[in-house]
Amino acid sequence: MDGRARELARIVWDHLVLLTPLDTADVILALGCHDTRVAVHAARLWHEGRAPLLVVSGGHGKITSAWAETEALAFARVARGHGVPEEALLLEETAANTGENITATRALLDARGVAVGRGILVAKPYMTRRALATARRQWPGVEWLAAAPELGYDSYLGGEDERRFIELMVGDLQRMRVYAERGFQVPMPVPEAAWAAHEELARLGFDRYVIGRPGGAARPAGR
Numbered sequence: 001m002d003g004r005a006r007e008l009a010r011i012v013w014d015h016l017v018l019l020t021p022l023d024t025a026d027v028i029l030a031l032g033c034h035d036t037r038v039a040v041h042a043a044r045l046w047h048e049g050r051a052p053l054l055v056v057s058g059g060h061g062k063i064t065s066a067w068a069e070t071e072a073l074a075f076a077r078v079a080r081g082h083g084v085p086e087e088a089l090l091l092e093e094t095a096a097n098t099g100e101n102i103t104a105t106r107a108l109l110d111a112r113g114v115a116v117g118r119g120i121l122v123a124k125p126y127m128t129r130r131a132l133a134t135a136r137r138q139w140p141g142v143e144w145l146a147a148a149p150e151l152g153y154d155s156y157l158g159g160e161d162e163r164r165f166i167e168l169m170v171g172d173l174q175r176m177r178v179y180a181e182r183g184f185q186v187p188m189p190v191p192e193a194a195w196a197a198h199e200e201l202a203r204l205g206f207d208r209y210v211i212g213r214p215g216g217a218a219r220p221a222g223r
Contacts (some may be wrong), residue, residue, distance in 0.1 A: 005204055008197040009166045012173055013153050015194035018129035020145045025051040025118040027109065030079075031101045031131055032058015032071030035124050035160075037149040039075035042122040043082035045147060047133075050120055054084055055108070057092040058099040062209070063164075098131060099184055102138040118143040125151060126169050130176055133185035166201060171209030173198045178211055 028051045030042035039056065056079060058071025067074065072093040079089055092108050095101040096107045109116060116139075122156075123131045125148040135144045149156075157165065173194065180187040202210055 002204075004111070004145065005166065005201060006162075007204065008201050008204075009169060010153050011194055011197040012166075012169045012201070013126055014174060015088050015191060016126040016129050016169060016176075018132060019125075019144060019148060019150070020132075022050060022145055022147060023118065024049065025120045025145065026053070026116045027051050027114070028120045028122060029101070029105055030056045030075055031098065031121060031123040032056065032095060033061065033065040033124055033127070034071075035149075036074060036078045036152075038122055038124060038221060039078035040082060041149045043079045043084050043145065044082050045120060045122065046079075046088060047082075052088060052115065053090060054079060054088055055090045055092060055105050057105050059094050059096050061096055065166075069152045083220065097171065098127070098134050099138055102135050106139050114170040116133060116142050118145065120145045120147055122147050124148060125156060126172060129177075129188060130172055130185065133176065133180070133188050136186045163206070166206045170198055170201050170206045171211070172212055174202075184187075 028042050028045050030039055042056070052073060056072045056075035058075065060067060064071055072091040072095040076089055076091050080156055090108065092181050095104045119142050121128070121131045121135055121144055123146070128146040128148050132144055132146050135142070173190065176185070176188060176190055179185040
């Protein structure tokens with residue numbers, strides 16, 4: 001990996017990672033993705049007594065479209081393996097993107113009569129800022145907190161394809177602006193340095209998941 005690309009990617013990472021102080025909550029919501037370390041961390045928070053219920057949400061997304069099982073099933077299997085009992089676990093298997101993680105989970109809990117005043121979102125580190133922005137728009141009235149596996153840029157790469165990882169971050173940062181404009185997320189300012197890094201990475205060819213790229217991903221709220 002080119003040193004300049006890695007330097008720019010760190011700038012984007014530093015902006016996209018947004019963790020909040022944690023407190024007890026009504027639910028822990030693990031946002032489905034290809035990285036099962038998210039499920040491990042969600043199970044850890046459940047064992048810490050952060051919330052009585054762990055919801056794992058996810059059908060198939062752009063990275064997991066070829067999986068034989070849904071993201072929720074994969075996450076549930078990991079959570080059970082880390083000691084979360086069946087009665088504390090709820091699966092939402094339809095969501096195909098971050099917005100649907102929130103809206104489908106809201107519908108699921110509403111149908112079960114579960115009131116949520118505070119919730120903890122557990123996501124990949126670089127998805128935490130966008131997860132918060134999405135939840136605050138799609139499920140207002142809830143105090144949302146954000147958590148992620150406790151990994152820095154270099155340690156996170158231990159389980160990732162670095163090029164794809166950077167491409168995903170470039171797409172996610174673009175969505176911070178585009179989806180706010182479309183009303184899918186609350187607006188969150190993007191520092192000039194982070195946006196400049198995003199634009200340079202896109203020019204360097206890390207644009208696979210940029211909305212509007214010919215042949216690229218353009219789903220309204222995709223992961």
